[in-house]
Amino acid sequence: MRHRPPTVKLPLSPDEIDGQTVTFRPVKDGIDSEVSGVLEVIEDADGFNVNASYVVSQNPPQSHVYWFDQSEIDGIARSLIKEKRRILIVDDDPESTHLVKILLEKTGNYIVLEENDAEEAHQSARNFRPDAILLDIMMPKTDGGEVAAQIEADPELRSTPIIFLTALVTEPETKAGLRIEGHRSLAKPINIPQLIDQIEESLPRTTTTPSRSQE
CATH class of the missing domain: 3.40.50.2300 (Response regulator)
Incomplete structure (x- = not known):
């Protein structure tokens, strides 16, 4: 069964978040090491979904899409504007x-x-x-x-x-x-x-x- 991506409220405008490179730990995927990906903002009827694809393995090449929840997006936004x-x-x-x-x-x-x-x-x-x-x-x-x-x-x-x-x-x-x-x-x-x-x-x-x- 496919899980629905979490709907979030954006602390910044979509353009300020979309396309940014982020380093994060996809702990919800069972991975507790740093990975990098480019943020993608998707608007739906209820709000916004934000994801980033990261590399799972090089051989064979395999990637996974990680969906950020509200607390993660809030932290990313604070990082972008260099807030404490x-x-x-x-x-x-x-x-x-x-x-x-x-x-x-x-x-x-x-x-x-x-x-x-x-x-x-x-x-x-x-x-x-x-x-x-x-x-x-x-x-x-x-x-x-x-x-x-x-x-x-x-x-x-x-x-x-x-x-x-x-x-x-x-x-x-x-x-x-x-x-x-x-x-x-x-x-x-x-x-x-x-x-x-x-x-x-x-x-x-x-x-x-x-x-x-x-x-």
Whole structure:
């Protein structure tokens, strides 16, 4: 059965998005490595669909069409206009979240929202529309795994990258690419340069190219 492409609202005009080259991770296709493709905007009766074709294999040549959902398109648009990336950090330790907020915002590249109540994390994500979520695992009442499941079950948020922050793993393990429930992880205490690397690697990036209407 063929799935219908997600309908999205474009944060920019179609001409500003169509024809742009984007680097992304097609995690919905089960691929967690960077690929590149050219964005194609298609208008239908309900709104817009946006896709990019990427190479699956060279021998034999094979490509796949990836359809972007709303959260991915919002992130791509922010990248195109060089807007600060929105980061939600969820941890029951206010001192920890505030320190991360200060250090990330000091770079000038991020806007950070703190959420210290895991039970409110899903709603905070819906309101804030983050480009990435930093999520502690061990929290009272609702743990990070439950919050991640709520995010993944939300059609408007499920493609938002999640990075688990935890003292349950070591720094060498996270450097080796350890995944927890399929998500990136970072050992506590948090190393800010490593955190920034993890954030940037998880976000889609665009390469400015002329739109098709300008060619």
